[in-house]
Amino acid sequence: MGAASISRGHQLLLEQFVLVRKEIVFKLVQRLKEDLAFYEAIIERFKRRYGCELADLEERIEREGVPTDAEGHRIWEDSIEWRNATEEAERVRELLSELEEALERSHERLAEHLRAR
Numbered sequence: 001m002g003a004a005s006i007s008r009g010h011q012l013l014l015e016q017f018v019l020v021r022k023e024i025v026f027k028l029v030q031r032l033k034e035d036l037a038f039y040e041a042i043i044e045r046f047k048r049r050y051g052c053e054l055a056d057l058e059e060r061i062e063r064e065g066v067p068t069d070a071e072g073h074r075i076w077e078d079s080i081e082w083r084n085a086t087e088e089a090e091r092v093r094e095l096l097s098e099l100e101e102a103l104e105r106s107h108e109r110l111a112e113h114l115r116a117r
Contacts (some may be wrong), residue, residue, distance in 0.1 A: 022106075025099060032096045039089035048081040054082050 011100055043054075049055050064077045 001084070022103075025103060029096060029103075030101050032092050036089055036092045036096065039085045039092065042085040043082065043089065046078060046085075049078070054079070054086055057082070 046057075047053065052060075057075070061076065061079055066072045
């Protein structure tokens with residue numbers, strides 16, 4: 001089947017995908033897991049420090065405002081760092097999920113291909 005015989009729809013679909021060696025995908029997954037562990041450690045540190053979830057701290061800041069002393073400034077900065085770590089962890093989880101699903105799909109397709117032979 002030559003390139004000319006591929007439908008435009010299939011061409012558009014193929015343009016969305018890139019072939020990547022499995023070992024590279026495994027390295028990416030490992031790196032993302034390390035990144036996730038880093039962000040989760042930050043999140044846990046703040047949970048222990050404040051004894052609550054981020055939403056609770058943000059609600060407290062919203063309700064009471066930020067004190068103007070050094071402690072208030074630290075709480076404000078911590079809430080920003082905590083929010084950033086939480087959002088990054090979520091992005092990393094999404095990427096990990098997508099890569100792991102892609103690996104699963106590739107294994108399923110390979111198994112189907114081998115069974116069809």
